[in-house]
Amino acid sequence: MQEQRKKRGAILLAGLLAVSLLRGAPAARPAQGSLSVELPILMYHHLLRESARHGKYVISPDDFAADLDWLLSQGYETVTVAQLIGWVNGTGSLPEKPVMITFDDAYESFYEYAFPILQQRNCKAVLGVVGRYADEYTASEDHHINYSYCTWTQLDEMVQSGLVELQNHSYDLHTYEGEKKGSMKVSGEAVGDYEQRLRGDVGRMQSLCEYWCGVTPTAFVYPFGSVSAEALPVLKDMGFQAALTCLEQVNYLTGDAGQLFSLGRFNRPDGTSAQQILQSQ
DSSP, X not given: OOOOXXXXXXXXXXXXXXXXXXXXXXXXXXXXXXXXXXXXXXXXXXXXXXXXXXXXXXXXXXXXXXXXXXXXXXXXXXXXXXXXXHHHHTSOOBOSSEEEEEEEEOBHHIIIIIHHHHHHHXXXXXXXXXXXXXXXXXXXXXXXXXXXXXXXXXXXXXXXXXXXXXXXXXXXXXXXXXXXXXXXXXXXXXXXXHHHHHHHHHHHHHHHHHHHHSOXXXXXXXXXXXXXXXXXXXXXHTTOOEEEOOOOXXXXXXXXXXXXXXXXXXXXXTTOOHHHHHHTO
């Protein structure tokens, strides 16, 4: 999950000044080069009630609900990748204080706990789904909240609600063992072989999302945040318009479409609330 942080310095200061000037009105697309929209993105994984299981990637449903309640009390409005793309393309706008809620992996706990919490508050979330997991638990009767993943039927139900945006977290690249680190190019692997492997896996996931849920993901969620430079041209050629990383930084957006391919996110661990994360920035 470790990635090199981007230098922010003067850019962050300029972004904060620009954002302060826009308070009180929805953010329309700015002129190129004009820093204007501050977008924090929070990254969640698994929700469980059993406190003994809480940790870096597992928190309680109550803590997730409390995070949303604090965000709403501060005037934040949840947005999706589609809204970001629409804003960049000039076909839509963003709220005054946008925030993106993302969940990686699509554990069944998202369906059991997070989805009802989102419904109760009319909030949106972006769900990065691993296709192999969805396939396995669609075919299996072995379901337990501690370890199972959402079925395609559950995913379709949530997509149809309009509150959950499904995005591509790979079909079977969610592995971190030996030289295999997510969707990264393996050392010594020929570029052509890597591009073919990435295209085949990600394309398979695209087809499954279209078949089961009637949607075509527009963002790639890098497994473990592991990024290879060779991946970007492949993703763009496949029609993706954004990518979610694990760089822990606030996004300061100018309307440049290229920025959407390196969106940073803050992991939300047990014991550190969304309020604490965002107020420390």
